[in-house]
Amino acid sequence: MSIITVATTKGGAGKTSLVRIILARLAASGIKVAAVDADFNHTLTDWVTTAAKHPITVHHELDETKIVPLIAELQSSHDVVVIDTAGAASQATIFAIGCADLVLVPVQTSSADIVEAIKTINLIKSASLMMKREVTARVVLTAVQPGTNVAEHIEKEVAKANLPVLKTRLHRLVAFQEMSFTGIAPTSGLAGHQCSNFLDDLAALGGLPESMKIAS
Numbered sequence: 266m267s268i269i270t271v272a273t274t275k276g277g278a279g280k281t282s283l284v285r286i287i288l289a290r291l292a293a294s295g296i297k298v299a300a301v302d303a304d305f306n307h308t309l310t311d312w313v314t315t316a317a318k319h320p321i322t323v324h325h326e327l328d329e330t331k332i333v334p335l336i337a338e339l340q341s342s343h344d345v346v347v348i349d350t351a352g353a354a355s356q357a358t359i360f361a362i363g364c365a366d367l368v369l370v371p372v373q374t375s376s377a378d379i380v381e382a383i384k385t386i387n388l389i390k391s392a393s394l395m396m397k398r399e400v401t402a403r404v405v406l407t408a409v410q411p412g413t414n415v416a417e418h419i420e421k422e423v424a425k426a427n428l429p430v431l432k433t434r435l436h437r438l439v440a441f442q443e444m445s446f447t448g449i450a451p452t453s454g455l456a457g458h459q460c461s462n463f464l465d466d467l468a469a470l471g472g473l474p475e476s477m478k479i480a481s
């Protein structure tokens with residue numbers, strides 16, 4: 266069993282897209298996955314109920330007093346629980362970070378994404394101190410446009426801020442945007458290859474159960 270929380274206080278940074286990739290790829294591999302949607306926009310809940318092609322349990326929960334018991338309950342009957350959070354600081358996000366084995370912090374191509382990623386990583390460090398337990402966290406560079414000045418700038422800013430970064434970069438690809446209506450995570454081409462590498466990185470960090478083999 267493992268719990269992955271996707272969080273950043275920056276709106277539109279790619280949180281729900283990362284959650285979709287994890288849920289769709291794991292569910293397609295027959296892994297029992299559950300999702301908690303802690304965003305008032307309920308984008309993830311809508312996607313699971315209307316677009317996802319494989320069984321995924323989803324609960325929309327904004328109440329910070331209910332989110333931890335809900336995650337604990339889901340954990341007892343699923344292999345992986347993934348939590349999508351709102352694009353602004355909320356108490357529910359803090360509790361979702363506190364529960365997690367791994368927190369992913371997406372960063373797209375703006376300076377605002379970096380500023381909010383730094384705040385979010387600091388929030389995770391505070392949560393770790395408070396709980397006397399290290400919560401593993403990684404920035405995920407997504408919607409990357411390789412070979413551009415902006416991509417180079419973001420890499421430099423992330424390095425300058427000493428942010429822990431996931432090895433795999435996800436490029437800005439139509440296949441990732443299409444997921445919002447096809448419900449299917451890419452398994453072929455560049456997007457499929459990047460999804461597989463992304464999941465391998467999560468497994469290596471202990472974000473997925475150890476025995477889990479992900480179909481590429």
Ligand SMILES: Nc1ncnc2c1ncn2[C@@H]1O[C@H](COP(=O)(O)OP(=O)(O)OP(=O)(O)O)[C@@H](O)[C@H]1O
Binds near residue numbers: 279280304409436
């Ligand atoms: N790797 C990618 N390639 C192309 N487009 C992407 C990629 N990742 C995210 N996007 C696009 O960026 C936009 C924002 O992504 P997403 O909805 O996942 O962000 P979010 O952080 O969940 O936003 P919010 O804070 O509003 O919940 C969407 O239009 C999505 O399709």
Ligand SMILES: [Mg+2]
Binds near residue numbers: 281304349350
């Ligand atoms: Mg979202």
